[in-house]
Amino acid sequence: MSASTGSPVIELRDVKVHHRTRTGGLFRPGTVKAVNGVDFTISRGETVGIVGESGCGKSTLASVLVGLQAPTSGQVLFHGKPAIKRNAAMRKEFGRSVSVVFQDPATALNPRMTIQDILTDPLQVHGIGNAASRAAKVRELLALVGLPASAAEVTPSQVSGGQRQRVAIARALALDPDIIVADEPTSALDVSVRAQVLNLLSDLKTQLDLGMVFISHDIQTVRYVSDRICVMYFGEIVEEGPAAQVFDNPTNDYTRKLLGAAPSLLHT
Numbered sequence: 001m002s003a004s005t006g007s008p009v010i011e012l013r014d015v016k017v018h019h020r021t022r023t024g025g026l027f028r029p030g031t032v033k034a035v036n037g038v039d040f041t042i043s044r045g046e047t048v049g050i051v052g053e054s055g056c057g058k059s060t061l062a063s064v065l066v067g068l069q070a071p072t073s074g075q076v077l078f079h080g081k082p083a084i085k086r087n088a089a090m091r092k093e094f095g096r097s098v099s100v101v102f103q104d105p106a107t108a109l110n111p112r113m114t115i116q117d118i119l120t121d122p123l124q125v126h127g128i129g130n131a132a133s134r135a136a137k138v139r140e141l142l143a144l145v146g147l148p149a150s151a152a153e154v155t156p157s158q159v160s161g162g163q164r165q166r167v168a169i170a171r172a173l174a175l176d177p178d179i180i181v182a183d184e185p186t187s188a189l190d191v192s193v194r195a196q197v198l199n200l201l202s203d204l205k206t207q208l209d210l211g212m213v214f215i216s217h218d219i220q221t222v223r224y225v226s227d228r229i230c231v232m233y234f235g236e237i238v239e240e241g242p243a244a245q246v247f248d249n250p251t252n253d254y255t256r257k258l259l260g261a262a263p264s265l266l267h268t
């Protein structure tokens with residue numbers, strides 16, 4: 001696996017996402033610190049794993065990284081410039097550069113659209129190419145994720161769960177992104193196809209020199225694909241380092257607990 005090569009595509013500085021709630025105590029509102037002071041970078045050519053238990057803030061961090069959620073405080077930099085003030089052109093470039101693969105392809109893909117239309121949609125939205133070049137791009141994307149060209153003609157419900165996630169990955173690649181944020185991309189899949197989808201993501205990262213943020217509650221899965229690992233606990237990154245170092249010589253008690261509790265690879 002390669003180490004980080006270039007300058008960060010996205011950088012988070014002291015990012016906080018706090019939510020006001022009604023459950024802080026008797027008649028008093030409280031605050032949920034979903035993300036609480038996180039520094040983070042992701043560059044092309046590296047896979048950074050984010051691991052932690054349910055509720056530690058992984059998905060909130062993912063939504064900040066892909067621009068779906070603005071932080072309560074802190075900075076999000078895109079190629080070194082504040083993303084928070086981005087204009088329409090920068091917003092479009094951010095949307096092209098950073099894409100996301102969600103946990104459950106059954107809900108992430110429109111069941112009424114053909115796979116051809118699902119993969120063409122981002123190209124149309126971004127005004128890329130004509131009908132012929134888009135059709136060629138769809139064939140290229142399907143080949144990249146190991147699906148036959150004939151898959152273009154069917155809907156997501158007509159293929160298996162693993163194949164659906166391949167379609168979601170193909171859609172995420174449609175605009176030739178720099179970064180893919182994959183939020184629990186194998187958790188909803190049958191155990192028998194998880195390793196295949198993980199290997200696909202790993203191969204694509206190398207082949208396309210992508211940056212990948214890989215989010216999971218399962219430290220074994222994260223280790224399998226990551227160059228660098230960030231361990232999250234109650235909204236904070238409590239340990240960060242090269243995957244082998246975090247795995248073999250964890251310095252944080254919580255990391256040790258996660259490793260101690262980790263069941264066999266890919267079976268959670």
Ligand SMILES: Nc1ncnc2c1ncn2[C@@H]1O[C@H](COP(=O)(O)OP(=O)(O)OP(=O)(O)O)[C@@H](O)[C@H]1O
Nearest residue numbers: 019021032033034053054055056057058059060061
């Ligand atoms: N809109 C919101 N309002 C209030 N609390 C929220 C909101 N969104 C998230 N939270 C809380 O923030 C914390 C972090 O949630 P988040 O979904 O980011 O965690 P997670 O690690 O991704 O968990 P999971 O793996 O279960 O999805 C949780 O305690 C969650 O209940």
